Amino acid sequence: MLIAQGFRPSRSTKVRAVLLAGLFIICLFFCSFNHGTIVSADTSTGVLPLQPIIDSAREGDLITLAPGAYSGPVRLDKRVTINGNGEAILLHTAKDEQAAVLITADSVRLENLKIQQNNDGEAAAVRVEADRVTLKGLVIHSAGYGILLREADSGVISDNTISWFIPTGEAPGTRGTGIDLYNSHGAVIRGNDIAYLRDGIYLENSRNTVVDQNKLTYLRYGVHCMYINGSKVTNNTGEYNITGAMVMGVTGVVVSGNSFRKQSRNVHSQGILLYDVRNSAIINNRVEGNRVGIYMQQSSDNKLQQNLVLRNYIGVQFENAEGNRFERNGFVANVIEAQATGSRDNEMNGNYWDAFGGLDLTGDGVSDLKYAINPFYQQLVAGNAAYQLFFQSPGMTFLSDMYTGGSAGWSTDSAPLMQLEAGTVSPDQAAGGQGTVMVAGWLLLFLSVITIIYLGVLRL
Structure with a gap:
């Protein structure tokens, strides 16, 4: 029987093993160094200044912050990535106009960091003055502006x-804008949640910008656009703002797939406001429960298609808007479906108006009668606002039907649809708006009867 003998490595074998282990450790060191991972010191003992950590980093490094509080302001003048893992917070409490984070180097990434900016006025939580910067997963509480580019x-x-x-113990300051771009082209602004500021997203002179899938609430303008040719505003949700989207002075812009609801806190509230807009497409938006669904002024050569205008006080309002194509939109349960003044040569064709009693003799789903937007009530109220008290009264309806002066110039749908396109809105949603109006009418009637009876009793 053979018995295996224990193996004893030679001295040269041991030397080779030590050398290989050392070489492996050196490789690991250089790999990690090139990856640029810097983990900050523990901040459990207090607030740690962040700028020295940034200063010690090299170009291309990843700075991973430990949980805790860090003090600002900071300046990023080299290409680095800072990741707060959602547990690090940067505090900027100094009373000055500096941003909590100022980025002046291209290709910087700032991710998953909480930022508290205590200064109001023009101070911003993050100010970017460089190209190809990524800001992702930040949680910003600002007394002034959020992000400036x-x-x-x-x-x-x-x-x-x-x-x-609002810092503890201080009076409210001046609200700034959530995301504010000036002369910054080709940006992608997606998936942000912005609330309780002045404007949600403000774009000026910033071409080819994409604003997509943002949630915008309790603001003046959810999206405010000026001179942003070639840009897209798509799939955003806005609620409880003064105006959902204000688009001004643009050419070749797409406004599509957005939902703007309950913009009615101001007498000038609109779902979508288009002013001086040219050659743009407003497609497949839902404007619901606003004072005015879509307001278009001094705009021409635009395409408005497949928008659902639901339960607004005024569905669509044109003022000095000419040469626009308006087709296959649905108007459901609006108090006033449409108003138009000084607006000629707009091509209206194939829209659905739920208050229009059309006539379809051929059975093709298109009314053989045209639908003309009568401007009588709008002109009457513009001259004397008190006439709003008689809205939809029998006398007002009779006078409106009798008014035909200048009807050749009225905006007219030449082929209105007899039914709303399938899937656009459910019967419950359509009935909901009409039900609200009906309940309000019955309530007013009830109060009138009670008042008359009460006054009659007093006289007795």
């Missing part, structure tokens, strides 16, 4: 939460 192209601003902040 100035002369900064190709930025990505995604999945951030930005809201107004």
Whole structure:
């Protein structure tokens, strides 16, 4: 029987093993160094200044912050990535106009960091003055502005939460804008949640910008656009703002797939406001429960298609808007479906108006009668606002039907649809708006009867 003998490595074998282990450790060191991972010191003992950590980093490094509080302001003048893992917070409490984070280097990434900016006025939580900067997953509470981009192209601003902040024991200051771009082209602004500021997203002179899938609530303008040719405003949700989207002075812009609801807190509230808009497409938007669903002024050569205008006080309002194509939109349960003044040569064709009693003799689903927008009530109220008290009264309806002066110039749907396209709105939603109007009418009637009876009893 053979018995295996224990193996004893030679001295040379041991030397080779030690050398290989050392070489492996050196490789690991250089790999980690090139990856650029810097983990900050523990901040459990207090607030740690963040700028020294940034200063010690090299170009291309990843700075991973430990949980805790850090003090600002900070300046990023080299290409680095800062990740707060959702548990690090940057505090900026100094009373000055500095941003909590100022980015001046291209291709910086700032991710998953909480930022509290205590200064109001023009101070911002994050100010970007460089190209290709990514801001993602930030939670910003600002007494002033949220994110500012100035002369900064190709930025990505995604999945951030930005809201107004009042420092403890201080009076409310001036609300700034959530995301504010000036002369910054090609940006992508997607998936952000912005509330309780002045404007949600403000774009000026910033071409080819994409504003997509943002949630915008309790603001003046959810999206405020000026001179942003070639841009897209798509799939955003706005509620309880003064105006959902204000689009001004643009050419070649797409406004599509948005939902703007309950913009009615102001006498000038609109779901979508289009002013001086040219050659643009407003398609497949839902405007519901606003004072005015879509308001278009001094705009021409635009295409408005497949929008659902539901339960607004005024569905669509044209003022000095000419040469626009308006087709296959649905108007359901609006108090006033449409108003138009000084607006000629608009091509209206194939829209659905639920208050229009059409006549379809051929059975093709299209009315053989045209639907003309009568401007009588709008002109009457413009001359004397008190006439609003007689809205939809029998006398007002009779006078409106009798008014035909200048009807050749009225905006007219030449082929209105007899039914709303399938799937656009459910019967319950359509009945909901009419039910609300009906309940309000019955309530007013009840109060009138009670008042008459009460006054009669007093006289007795």
